Amino acid sequence: MKVLFSEEQLQQGIKRMADEINQRFSSEPLTVICVMTGSIILVADLIRRLEMPVKLGSVHASSYYGETSRSELKVDTSMLPDLMDSNVLIVDDIFDTGHTLSAVHQHIKPLGAANIGTAVLLYKHGRQELDFQVDFIGFEIPDQFVVGYGLDYQGIYRNLPYIGVIESQDLAENQ
Numbered sequence: 001m002k003v004l005f006s007e008e009q010l011q012q013g014i015k016r017m018a019d020e021i022n023q024r025f026s027s028e029p030l031t032v033i034c035v036m037t038g039s040i041i042l043v044a045d046l047i048r049r050l051e052m053p054v055k056l057g058s059v060h061a062s063s064y065y066g067e068t069s070r071s072e073l074k075v076d077t078s079m080l081p082d083l084m085d086s087n088v089l090i091v092d093d094i095f096d097t098g099h100t101l102s103a104v105h106q107h108i109k110p111l112g113a114a115n116i117g118t119a120v121l122l123y124k125h126g127r128q129e130l131d132f133q134v135d136f137i138g139f140e141i142p143d144q145f146v147v148g149y150g151l152d153y154q155g156i157y158r159n160l161p162y163i164g165v166i167e168s169q170d171l172a173e174n175q
């Protein structure tokens with residue numbers, strides 16, 4: 001595995017994001033929404049650096065192949081707390097094509113929040129298919145497949161404490 005961001009670098013990036021979020025929202029209460037499953041570790045670290053009163057909610061986003069060959073996104077919002085008139089921050093692990101964050105945003109919009117912000121740990125360059133503004137970004141990365149710190153390849157590697165790029169020998173070890 002090639003390390004792209006070490007634990008220390010990740011913590012520095014998350015501190016930077018938290019500082020920006022603290023500045024933006026000041027002491028106003030904030031409802032942080034964890035996009036399951038990839039952002040679970042990021043959210044755990046990020047919210048411990050936030051200084052306003054924080055409520056926590058989660059949505060589950062998954063893509064599946066419907067009757068057409070294009071993948072469709074399913075967003076489950078049934079675990080959310082009441083968002084009426086609140087400041088909301090949607091947190092995902094990575095912004096790739098943008099379809100996931102955009103779909104989650106679309107599902108949350110009708111729920112009455114006063115403000116909806118978005119944050120991602122990683123923003124992958126050259127892959128965007130939608131014009132969508134992300135408010136807080138940890139790191140920008142080139143177009144490569146990364147794992148660790150919540151991100152998976154076929155369900156594994158989420159528990160790595162760093163972000164890495166899979167090399168062919170890693171795949172052989174996991175056969």
Ligand code: IMP
Nearest residue numbers: 095096097098099100144145146151152
């Ligand atoms: P998007 O909908 O194309 O923006 O993709 C976002 C989702 O795809 C993320 O929440 C991840 O679950 C997954 N994903 C995209 N790129 C990577 C990657 O490099 N490693 C692991 N998962 C990824």
Ligand code: MG
Nearest residue numbers: 036037038093
């Ligand atoms: Mg994900």
